[in-house]
Structures are given as structure tokens and as C-alpha cells.
Amino acid sequence: MVKPFIRIEKTLDDALSFDESVINVAFNYKCIQLLPNNENAYTQVSSHDEGIELEDWTVFAVTLCGEKTDITDYFMVFDNPTDGYGMPQVIWQLKNVPFDFGIELIYLEINQLLGETFYSSPFLLTDINSDKTARFDYKAKKDDFYQSIQLQTWFRQKLNRDEITNYYEVSTKNTVSVAIKETIIEKWETGLFNNELFISFRDMLNARYTYCNLRRFNIYEAFEIPMIEGNVNYSPQEYQLTFNYKDILNENINEMTILEEIALIKAQLEPVTAGKAIWVWNDTLLSIPAGWQEVTDLRGKTVIGQLEDDTDFGLLGQTGGNKKINLTASQNAPHTHFIANNENSSANVPLSATNYLQRARDVGGNPPEDYELTGSATASTIGKTSEQGTGSDINILNPYRIVHFIEWVGLP
Numbered sequence: 349m350v351k352p353f354i355r356i357e358k359t360l361d362d363a364l365s366f367d368e369s370v371i372n373v374a375f376n377y378k379c380i381q382l383l384p385n386n387e388n389a390y391t392q393v394s395s396h397d398e399g400i401e402l403e404d405w406t407v408f409a410v411t412l413c414g415e416k417t418d419i420t421d422y423f424m425v426f427d428n429p430t431d432g433y434g435m436p437q438v439i440w441q442l443k444n445v446p447f448d449f450g451i452e453l454i455y456l457e458i459n460q461l462l463g464e465t466f467y468s469s470p471f472l473l474t475d476i477n478s479d480k481t482a483r484f485d486y487k488a489k490k491d492d493f494y495q496s497i498q499l500q501t502w503f504r505q506k507l508n509r510d511e512i513t514n515y516y517e518v519s520t521k522n523t524v525s526v527a528i529k530e531t532i533i534e535k536w537e538t539g540l541f542n543n544e545l546f547i548s549f550r551d552m553l554n555a556r557y558t559y560c561n562l563r564r565f566n567i568y569e570a571f572e573i574p575m576i577e578g579n580v581n582y583s584p585q586e587y588q589l590t591f592n593y594k595d596i597l598n599e600n601i602n603e604m605t606i607l608e609e610i611a612l613i614k615a616q617l618e619p620v621t622a623g624k625a626i627w628v629w630n631d632t633l634l635s636i637p638a639g640w641q642e643v644t645d646l647r648g649k650t651v652i653g654q655l656e657d658d659t660d661f662g663l664l665g666q667t668g669g670n671k672k673i674n675l676t677a678s679q680n681a682p683h684t685h686f687i688a689n690n691e692n693s694s695a696n697v698p699l700s701a702t703n704y705l706q707r708a709r710d711v712g713g714n715p716p717e718d719y720e721l722t723g724s725a726t727a728s729t730i731g732k733t734s735e736q737g738t739g740s741d742i743n744i745l746n747p748y749r750i751v752h753f754i755e756w757v758g759l760p
Contacts, residue, residue, distance in 0.1 A: 349393065351551065352394070353471075353497045353499075353545070354471055354497070355394075355395070355469040356392075356396060356458075356467070357396065358466060360455075363455055363468055364455065364470060366542070367544065369581070375582070376580075376581065377545075379499055380499060380545070381472040382498050383481070384447060385444055386443060386445070386498075388443075389424070391439060392440060392441075393429075393438070393440075394437045394439075394440070395437065396437070399436040399437060401428065401463075402466075405420070405425075406459045406461075407423040407458050407459075409449065409454045411452045412453050412470065416457070423440065423458075425441075426440065445473060447473065450476060451474065451476065453471065454472070455468050455470045477500075480502045481500055482501050482503075483497070483562070484496065484552060484560055486552045486558045486559070487555060487557045488556055494557070497552075499549070500540075500541075501536055504534075504537045505534075506532060506533065506535070507532075507533040507535055510531070531590060532590070532591075533589070533590055534588065534589050535586060535588055537585070540582040542582045546574065547573060549571075550573060553567045553587070560589065562596055563595070563597075565589045566589065566590050569588050620756045621756060621758075623758075626646070626651075626755050629642075629751060629753070630751050642752055642754055643755050646753040650748075671745055674739060
């Protein structure tokens with residue numbers, strides 16, 4: 349896999365560091381120039397030795413002066429592959445970023461809700477002099493995904509090269525040279541690339557699948573890293589490309605092929621086709637499609653997620669519960685009953701074998717609102733109040749809606 353032009357690092361110092369000579373007094377890192385409002389996403393892959401994983405992120409574009417702009421809505425994670433060493437990496441994309449940062453370098457600050465913060469190496473994000481930039485899409489192997497980048501490099505001129513063959517003509521006894529193939533070459537120039545960028549650029553040009561501005565190309569001559577003179581870290585360079593003008597890269601370069609989509613759908617449906625998934629069917633039993641059947645042992649039941657080590661919910665397939673319950677005496681909450689004492693007593697009179705509660709009546713024979721103590725020798729009525737309640741069941745159902753549960757059993 350071709351290394352990325354924009355690195356993702358775990359510290360800001362690593363993201364902003366470059367290998368430079370101590371004698372250099374002038375530097376340039378402004379040749380990676382992404383364009384704002386790009387409809388075709390720029391795609392890069394992390395290649396950190398310790399691996400990188402992203403989840404629940406917020407992304408800021410940060411200038412070297414520290415000014416932050418939230419670009420979370422324009423940053424996407426396309427995939428999470430593992431590299432050749434088994435380390436997790438991230439294929440990330442920037443698309444339709446509506447901000448233009450001019451000549452200021454920016455870097456990405458990727459914050460996670462839980463986890464590390466990551467930083468990208470710096471680049472430009474501007475439309476300034478965009479005519480002197482070119483987009484490159486590239487990958488090393490057929491099964492790789494395309495990475496893409498925008499660099500300060502531009503077309504200079506077209507050249508013509510003829511392939512010559514020589515043969516000896518017997519009749520004239522002369523060696524004859526004949527042009528057998530004409531090749532149109534495009535000469536291109538780079539901006540002031542630093543050597544680190546030149547190395548990445550050469551590796552990209554030598555990749556097997558390469559497109560410049562969505563046209564397939566090949567490097568015509570070996571690309572040599574230039575010897576930089578003076579106390580600077582940059583220089584321009586010329587190079588030559590040949591194009592296959594009929595091979596235009598699909599704009600949706602990282603979308604899956606039909607076969608890949610079928611394989612993905614099969615993987616996603618595996619729980620269903622294996623008969624391990626249960627679905628809700630909001631229609632009649634007669635309308636259940638072919639290959640499916642009702643899960644009859646879920647009739648009149650709801651489902652609960654397994655909770656390991658729990659007495660009621662720990663065993664997969666365990667059943668239980670009731671629609672209604674009848675409370676027992678031990679399930680009643682602790683409580684007391686108010687008992688009215690004899691209003692005509694001049695002192696407290698306790699309940700006893702000879703004193704019990706009786707509903708009092710007035711002189712007309714009508715019962716008043718209270719009870720009075722009455723003397724008696726009948727012990728069975730001591731301390732009892734009148735009986736209330738019928739012992740009916742209590743409905744403990746949550747609000748519900750009736751559906752069918754179905755499962756896949758396969759077509760006949």
C-alpha cells in the first residue's frame with residue numbers, strides 16, 4: 349500500500365515534525381493543497397506503527413496560529429482495515445469542506461468522546477492558484493482502495509516521442525530506421541516540493557494504478573529525487589507522463605463493485621439465513637412471505653435481552669412472568685388501621701376479652717360514623733375490624749401492541 353501524503357499522529361509534535369538538515373534556513377511545506385467544496389472526497393489512510401482507531405469523533409481544522417474551525421460534518425471514516433502487521437488503521441476522507449483557509453497551513457485535530465486525540469501533518473486547504481494543482485488517485489494493488497490527494501503540480505507542454513526500429517535493406521545495402529510508434533508525452537512541473545514530499549510523490553507515480561485529474565497515466569521516465577542546492581529544503585522538478593485518455597476514473601472510486609455489494613449483503617443477512625434472527629411482522633399470518641414462519645412459542649410473550657448471572661434473565665431461552673398477580677399478605681406494604689375509641693369514656697379503655705369494638709347506633713337506631721367499645725365475654729371478636737376487599741388479580745401488563753414474530757426457515 350502506498351504511504352499517505354497526510355500522516356495521522358498521536359502527538360502534535362510528531363505531526364508537525366520533519367527530517368531536516370541543520371544547515372537549512374528556508375523551508376516549504378505548502379505543496380499539499382486540498383481544494384474546498386470538493387465533490388470527490390480526498391481519501392488518505394493512516395499508517396501509524398502502533399495503529400489508530402477512531403470512534404465518536406469531533407474534528408477541527410487548526411491553523412498554526414491555533415485558530416480552530418469545526419469540520420466534523422465533512423470528515424468521514426470510510427473503513428477500518430488492518431495493515432500488514434495486524435495493526436488497526438483508518439481510511440479517512442474530507443469532502444465538501446466549505447472553508448477556505450488561504451495561504452495558512454492547517455492540521456486536523458481529531459478529538460474522541462472517549463480515547464486519544466490525534467493530529468494530522470499540515471497542508472493547505474484553499475482555492476488560491478487552484479489551476480496550478482492536480483488531483484491524484486492511486487493504489488498499489490487491485491484489491492487496495494484508492495487514496496487521493498491534491499498537489500501543487502501542473503501541465504507544462506506536450507511532447508512527441510517516436511519508437512524507432514532499424515533493419516538492413518539488402519537491395520540498397522543500407523540500414524534503414526523506421527518509426528513504428530508515436531507516443532504523446534505530457535511534460536509536467538512541480539511546485540517547490542521538499543524532499544520528503546518528493547519521496548512520497550515518486551512512490552505514488554510508480555504505483556500500479558494511478559490517475560491524474562481522473563485520467564489514467566504512467567510515468568514515462570524514471571523519476572529521480574533532485575539534489576537540492578543551497579540552504580533550503582525545496583526545489584521544483586520536471587517529469588513526464590503518458591496518458592490513456594480513454595481510461596477515466598469513476599468519480600465514485602471507492603464504492604463497492606456489484607460482487608462486493610452481494611458479498612456484503614450476504615454477510616449482513618447471515619444471522620437471518622442461519623435461522624438465528626427473529627423479526628417483527630406487523631401483518632396477518634396469511635401474509636407472511638415464503639421462506640418465513642411464525643415463531644409460535646413467542647405467542648403472547650415479550651422478549652428480554654439476556655443478562656448473565658441474573659436469576660431471572662441469565663439463561664438463554666428461559667421463560668417466566670405472568671399477566672396478572674394476586675398479592676399475598678406478606679406482599680402488602682407495612683400499614684396500620686385507625687380505630688375510633690369510645691368518645692364517652694373519661695379514660696383510655698384497652699381492648700380485651702370483655703371490651704371489643706362495635707358499630708354504635710343513635711337513639712333512632714341509625715349507625716353514626718364511629719365505633720364504641722362494648723363489654724362482652726366473647727373473645728373471638730377482640731381487635732377485629734370489618735372485612736374489605738375481594739382478592740381480585742392485579743393487571744401488571746405494560747402498554748403493548750400485538751404483532752407476530754417470524755423467523756427464516758428457507759425456501760422449499
